[in-house]
Amino acid sequence: MTQQELPSAIANIVESSQTPDALFSALLPAVGEFLQSDRCFLYLHNPQTNLGRVAFCWVRTPDIPTVYNEDWAAQPPTLPDEDPMFAAALRAEPSIFVEDVETADSQVLNREFxxxxFGHRALIHAHIRQDGQLWGILQPCIFSHPRIWTEYERGVINNLVEKITPFTVSYVKSAFD
Incomplete structure (x- = not known):
């Protein structure tokens, strides 16, 4: 698949942001609006220490639950067994586009988990990876109904993930310097 050009609002944020904090703070609302999602968060992961945190989260309305972690925390050792999507992310596999949590294959996700x-109904589990390692997961989601992710949207997300990877790696590394 060829790289899908980013919508101008998202491209402007990526091109003009000087720091990872500025980029992610501006980017999540823009991604949420572009996809008409209810929530968009960025999970950051240090592959050397296996510590992670959700440092950035945008919600469309106050009734949508926020996901946020103030501190870096170790992942439960059972997480890859409980969450096939997280296991796929750790294996640095391509991003996962779930149109309906209720009907998705159990090899793709654990519905009960x-x-x-999370409570969402449809989501994108966009894996931010470099050199075969997981550095983050960008996760836009919908709560009340299934959602078909178009080829255009999939291309934009895959292109965006590639563009924000250096910022993500930099953010994670700087937190542990």
């Missing part, structure tokens, strides 16, 4: 921990 998703309902219990």
């Amino acid at each position: 998703e309902q219990e921990n």
Whole structure:
């Protein structure tokens, strides 16, 4: 697949942001609006220490639950067994586009785990990876109904992930310097 050009609002943020903090703070609302999602968060992961945190989260309305972690925390050792999408991310596999949590293949996601921990109905599990390692997951989602992700949207997200990878790696590394 050829790289899908980013929508101008997102491209402007990526091109003009000087720091990872500025980029991610501006980017999540723009991605949320572009996809008409209810929530968009960025999970950051240090592949050397296996510590992670959700440092940035945007929600469309106050009734949507926010996902945020103030501190870096170790991942439960059972997480890859409980969450096939996280296991796929750790293996640095391509991003996952889930149109309906209720009907998705159990090899792709654990419906009970998703309902219990996130509550969304459709989502993108966009893996930010470099050199075969997981550095983050960008996760836009919809709560009330299934959502078909178009080829255009998939291309934009895959292109965006590639463009924000250096910022993500820099952010994670700087947190542990």
